[in-house]
Amino acid sequence: MRMSRAAIRYAKAIMDNAVAANSADAVNLDMKTISETVHSNHELKLFLGSPVVSAEVKFNALTEIFSGNQHETKSLLRLLKENKRFEILGEIANQYNQLHDQLNGIEIAKVTTAFSITPELENKVLAKIKEFSNKKITLINTVDPAIIGGFILRMGDQQYNASVANRLQQLKREFSN
Numbered sequence: 001m002r003m004s005r006a007a008i009r010y011a012k013a014i015m016d017n018a019v020a021a022n023s024a025d026a027v028n029l030d031m032k033t034i035s036e037t038v039h040s041n042h043e044l045k046l047f048l049g050s051p052v053v054s055a056e057v058k059f060n061a062l063t064e065i066f067s068g069n070q071h072e073t074k075s076l077l078r079l080l081k082e083n084k085r086f087e088i089l090g091e092i093a094n095q096y097n098q099l100h101d102q103l104n105g106i107e108i109a110k111v112t113t114a115f116s117i118t119p120e121l122e123n124k125v126l127a128k129i130k131e132f133s134n135k136k137i138t139l140i141n142t143v144d145p146a147i148i149g150g151f152i153l154r155m156g157d158q159q160y161n162a163s164v165a166n167r168l169q170q171l172k173r174e175f176s177n
Contacts, residue, residue, distance in 0.1 A: 011095035030073040031093040038090035
Protein backbone atom coordinates (compact mmCIF):
# COMPACT_ATOMS: atom_id res chain seq x y z
CA MET A 1 0.00 0.00 0.00
CA ARG A 2 1.46 3.36 -1.06
CA MET A 3 1.32 6.12 1.52
CA SER A 4 0.03 9.45 0.32
CA ARG A 5 2.49 12.32 0.68
CA ALA A 6 -0.13 14.20 2.70
CA ALA A 7 -0.37 11.32 5.21
CA ILE A 8 3.41 11.34 5.60
CA ARG A 9 3.46 15.12 6.18
CA TYR A 10 0.67 14.94 8.77
CA ALA A 11 2.39 12.03 10.55
CA LYS A 12 5.72 13.91 10.68
CA ALA A 13 4.02 17.03 12.06
CA ILE A 14 2.22 15.02 14.75
CA MET A 15 5.50 13.23 15.58
CA ASP A 16 7.31 16.58 15.98
CA ASN A 17 4.55 17.88 18.29
CA ALA A 18 4.43 14.63 20.29
CA VAL A 19 8.23 14.53 20.73
CA ALA A 20 8.22 18.19 21.83
CA ALA A 21 5.44 17.43 24.33
CA ASN A 22 7.22 14.24 25.47
CA SER A 23 4.16 12.15 24.55
CA ALA A 24 5.40 10.27 21.46
CA ASP A 25 4.82 6.85 23.09
CA ALA A 26 1.30 7.71 24.26
CA VAL A 27 0.40 9.16 20.84
CA ASN A 28 1.82 5.97 19.25
CA LEU A 29 -0.71 3.94 21.26
CA ASP A 30 -3.48 6.28 20.05
CA MET A 31 -2.32 5.83 16.47
CA LYS A 32 -2.17 2.02 16.81
CA THR A 33 -5.77 2.05 18.08
CA ILE A 34 -6.89 4.38 15.27
CA SER A 35 -5.10 2.31 12.63
CA GLU A 36 -6.56 -0.98 13.87
CA THR A 37 -10.05 0.53 14.22
CA VAL A 38 -10.08 2.15 10.78
CA HIS A 39 -8.55 -0.82 8.95
CA SER A 40 -10.77 -3.43 10.62
CA ASN A 41 -14.03 -1.50 10.27
CA HIS A 42 -15.28 -1.22 6.69
CA GLU A 43 -18.23 1.01 7.65
CA LEU A 44 -15.93 3.48 9.42
CA LYS A 45 -13.64 3.59 6.37
CA LEU A 46 -16.64 4.33 4.11
CA PHE A 47 -17.90 6.95 6.58
CA LEU A 48 -14.51 8.73 6.67
CA GLY A 49 -14.26 8.73 2.86
CA SER A 50 -17.85 9.80 2.23
CA PRO A 51 -18.20 13.16 0.45
CA VAL A 52 -21.82 13.35 1.68
CA VAL A 53 -20.98 13.37 5.41
CA SER A 54 -19.75 16.76 6.63
CA ALA A 55 -16.31 17.21 8.21
CA GLU A 56 -18.09 18.41 11.37
CA VAL A 57 -20.09 15.16 11.67
CA LYS A 58 -16.94 13.07 11.05
CA PHE A 59 -15.02 15.10 13.63
CA ASN A 60 -17.77 14.69 16.26
CA ALA A 61 -17.99 10.94 15.62
CA LEU A 62 -14.20 10.47 15.82
CA THR A 63 -13.81 12.53 19.00
CA GLU A 64 -16.54 10.33 20.49
CA ILE A 65 -14.97 7.05 19.31
CA PHE A 66 -11.44 8.08 20.35
CA SER A 67 -12.36 10.16 23.40
CA GLY A 68 -9.40 9.04 25.54
CA ASN A 69 -6.77 10.23 23.07
CA GLN A 70 -3.78 12.48 23.72
CA HIS A 71 -3.91 16.24 23.07
CA GLU A 72 -1.75 15.84 19.91
CA THR A 73 -4.11 13.22 18.50
CA LYS A 74 -7.10 15.48 19.14
CA SER A 75 -5.21 18.31 17.40
CA LEU A 76 -4.77 16.04 14.38
CA LEU A 77 -8.53 15.42 14.27
CA ARG A 78 -9.18 19.18 14.41
CA LEU A 79 -6.68 19.75 11.60
CA LEU A 80 -8.27 17.02 9.45
CA LYS A 81 -11.67 18.67 10.05
CA GLU A 82 -10.35 22.07 8.88
CA ASN A 83 -8.73 20.56 5.80
CA LYS A 84 -11.52 18.01 5.13
CA ARG A 85 -8.98 15.14 4.91
CA PHE A 86 -10.47 12.45 7.19
CA GLU A 87 -10.13 9.81 4.45
CA ILE A 88 -6.36 9.59 5.13
CA LEU A 89 -6.65 9.14 8.92
CA GLY A 90 -5.75 5.41 8.78
CA GLU A 91 -2.72 6.13 6.58
CA ILE A 92 -1.55 8.90 8.93
CA ALA A 93 -1.82 6.53 11.91
CA ASN A 94 0.19 3.81 10.08
CA GLN A 95 2.84 6.31 9.04
CA TYR A 96 3.11 7.66 12.59
CA ASN A 97 3.65 4.11 13.92
CA GLN A 98 6.46 3.58 11.40
CA LEU A 99 8.10 6.91 12.32
CA HIS A 100 7.83 6.00 16.01
CA ASP A 101 9.53 2.64 15.37
CA GLN A 102 12.34 4.36 13.41
CA LEU A 103 12.77 6.92 16.19
CA ASN A 104 13.18 4.08 18.71
CA GLY A 105 15.46 1.95 16.50
CA ILE A 106 12.81 -0.72 16.03
CA GLU A 107 12.64 -2.60 12.76
CA ILE A 108 9.72 -4.74 11.62
CA ALA A 109 10.59 -8.24 10.45
CA LYS A 110 7.90 -10.19 8.63
CA VAL A 111 8.20 -13.94 9.08
CA THR A 112 6.14 -16.33 6.99
CA THR A 113 5.83 -19.85 8.41
CA ALA A 114 3.75 -22.90 7.46
CA PHE A 115 2.31 -23.00 11.01
CA SER A 116 2.08 -20.47 13.84
CA ILE A 117 5.60 -19.59 14.94
CA THR A 118 7.00 -21.62 17.86
CA PRO A 119 9.34 -20.11 20.48
CA GLU A 120 12.19 -22.28 19.08
CA LEU A 121 11.66 -21.04 15.52
CA GLU A 122 11.28 -17.46 16.76
CA ASN A 123 14.71 -17.76 18.45
CA LYS A 124 16.24 -19.15 15.20
CA VAL A 125 14.75 -16.26 13.20
CA LEU A 126 15.97 -13.66 15.72
CA ALA A 127 19.45 -15.24 15.62
CA LYS A 128 19.44 -14.97 11.80
CA ILE A 129 18.38 -11.30 12.03
CA LYS A 130 21.22 -10.54 14.48
CA GLU A 131 23.67 -11.55 11.69
CA PHE A 132 22.74 -8.45 9.67
CA SER A 133 20.92 -6.01 11.99
CA ASN A 134 21.61 -4.65 15.45
CA LYS A 135 18.22 -2.95 15.78
CA LYS A 136 15.42 -3.95 18.13
CA ILE A 137 13.15 -6.23 16.13
CA THR A 138 9.38 -6.62 16.16
CA LEU A 139 8.38 -9.91 14.53
CA ILE A 140 5.12 -10.16 12.60
CA ASN A 141 4.16 -13.75 11.80
CA THR A 142 2.10 -14.69 8.74
CA VAL A 143 1.00 -18.30 8.28
CA ASP A 144 1.17 -19.70 4.74
CA PRO A 145 0.88 -23.52 4.50
CA ALA A 146 2.20 -23.36 0.89
CA ILE A 147 5.78 -22.93 2.14
CA ILE A 148 5.49 -26.45 3.70
CA GLY A 149 8.04 -25.80 6.47
CA GLY A 150 10.92 -23.55 7.52
CA PHE A 151 10.45 -19.80 7.21
CA ILE A 152 10.73 -16.76 4.93
CA LEU A 153 12.10 -13.64 6.58
CA ARG A 154 11.54 -10.15 5.13
CA MET A 155 13.09 -6.99 6.57
CA GLY A 156 12.88 -3.82 4.55
CA ASP A 157 14.07 -4.77 1.07
CA GLN A 158 15.96 -7.88 2.20
CA GLN A 159 14.58 -11.41 2.12
CA TYR A 160 15.96 -14.68 3.49
CA ASN A 161 14.11 -17.76 2.24
CA ALA A 162 14.61 -20.88 4.37
CA SER A 163 11.34 -22.52 3.36
CA VAL A 164 10.98 -26.17 2.38
CA ALA A 165 9.09 -25.07 -0.75
CA ASN A 166 12.10 -22.95 -1.79
CA ARG A 167 14.52 -25.84 -1.20
CA LEU A 168 12.30 -28.16 -3.28
CA GLN A 169 12.25 -25.52 -6.04
CA GLN A 170 16.07 -25.34 -5.96
CA LEU A 171 16.35 -29.15 -6.18
CA LYS A 172 13.90 -29.19 -9.09
CA ARG A 173 16.06 -26.60 -10.93
CA GLU A 174 19.24 -28.60 -10.23
CA PHE A 175 17.72 -31.85 -11.53
CA SER A 176 16.37 -30.20 -14.67
CA ASN A 177 19.84 -28.81 -15.56
